[in-house]
Amino acid sequence: MEPAISPPWVHRALQQALQVERSHALLIAGPAGLGQFEVVQGLMAAWLCENRAPGALACGRCTACHLVLQRTHPDAAWLLPAAWRVALGWEPVEEGGSKAKPSQEIRIDEVRSALAFAQSTPARGVAKVIGVHPAEAMNTVAANALLKTLEEPGGVLRFALATEAANELLPTVRSRCQVVAMGMPAPAEAAHWLAEQGVLEPEALLALAGGQVLRALAWSRAGWRLAQLQALPRSLAQADLSAWSAATPAQLIDLLQRLCHDLLGLEAGAPPRFFVDVALPKVRHAEPLQQWASSLREAKSRSEHPVQWALWLEALAIEGQQALRAACQPLHSRA
Ligand SMILES: [Zn+2]
Numbered sequence: 210m211e212p213a214i215s216p217p218w219v220h221r222a223l224q225q226a227l228q229v230e231r232s233h234a235l236l237i238a239g240p241a242g243l244g245q246f247e248v249v250q251g252l253m254a255a256w257l258c259e260n261r262a263p264g265a266l267a268c269g270r271c272t273a274c275h276l277v278l279q280r281t282h283p284d285a286a287w288l289l290p291a292a293w294r295v296a297l298g299w300e301p302v303e304e305g306g307s308k309a310k311p312s313q314e315i316r317i318d319e320v321r322s323a324l325a326f327a328q329s330t331p332a333r334g335v336a337k338v339i340g341v342h343p344a345e346a347m348n349t350v351a352a353n354a355l356l357k358t359l360e361e362p363g364g365v366l367r368f369a370l371a372t373e374a375a376n377e378l379l380p381t382v383r384s385r386c387q388v389v390a391m392g393m394p395a396p397a398e399a400a401h402w403l404a405e406q407g408v409l410e411p412e413a414l415l416a417l418a419g420g421q422v423l424r425a426l427a428w429s430r431a432g433w434r435l436a437q438l439q440a441l442p443r444s445l446a447q448a449d450l451s452a453w454s455a456a457t458p459a460q461l462i463d464l465l466q467r468l469c470h471d472l473l474g475l476e477a478g479a480p481p482r483f484f485v486d487v488a489l490p491k492v493r494h495a496e497p498l499q500q501w502a503s504s505l506r507e508a509k510s511r512s513e514h515p516v517q518w519a520l521w522l523e524a525l526a527i528e529g530q531q532a533l534r535a536a537c538q539p540l541h542s543r544a
Pocket of ligand 1: 272
C-alpha cells in the first residue's frame, strides 16, 4: 500500500465539508488530481466516528474508526468503478480468468447493492454512509436509480460524493447535493508538498502535469523523470516511443494529448501550457495536428480495452511522427 496521502488542501476541503454537518449529501468537486477521494474517505470516517465533537475530524482511535480503517465497518459502503477497486488493491486484478478489463463505470448492479445497503438497519446506529467516487462514473441508468435515495436518504444515511468533472454529472444528481468546491492549490504549495513526497524538480513536473498534483506524484512514482517527459517531442520525431513501454496506454495517450495541445496552441500564437518552449518544433499547419488530436481522442476511448500494447505503441509513434512532420513542413518548400 502507498502511504496515506494528505496534502494540506485535502485537509482544508475536509474541514470545510465537516462544517456542513446537516447536509445529507455532500459533493466534493474540483479539478482532477487534487485528492477528492481522500476527502470522501476522511468525511466517511468522521461521520462514522463515535468519539468526536461536531465539525471535528475522526478521532482515529475508537472502534468505529478502526473498522473504517480496516474497511470492515458495517455502516459504510462504497460506489466505485471496478477499475478503482482493483487500482486501490481492494479487489484482485483478475476474476474467474476473464480477460475483460475492470469497468471504469459505476454500474446499475452496484447501485442496486448500495440501495439494499441503504434500506438496512444501521449496525452501530451512529450513521450510515455511502461514498461515491467518481460520481461522473455513474452511467445514466445507474445515476437515475440512485436519485430518489440521494434526495431523501432517510434515517441516519448520508452520502459523500466526489467528482473530478462536475460538468459531466447529471444536473439532477448535482442539484441533490451540497457542493464543497476544492480549488487548485497555489503552485508553490503544491510543489512544496511534492518535494516533501520525494519528487524531484517538482515545479516543472507539476507544470507538465497541468497543475494536477497527484498526477505529477504518480509520474514520479512510476520513475518518470522530467528529462524523459520533455524529450517526448524528440522521441516522437524519431517515431521511437520504446522508452514508454512501461507506461499504460491511458498515461501515454494523455501525454501525447498534452503535446498535441501545446503544438496547436503554438500554431495559434499561444505559449505552451505543458512542455517547455525549446523542446517543441516550429509548427506551420494546424490541420495535421487537429487530425492527430481527434485520432488520440479516439485512441483514448479504446485504451481501456485489451490491446497488443507493443504494436499499439509503434502505431502511436508512427502516427505522431507523421502528424509532426506534416504540421512542421515549410509552406512553400522549393525542394
Ligand atoms: Zn473515532
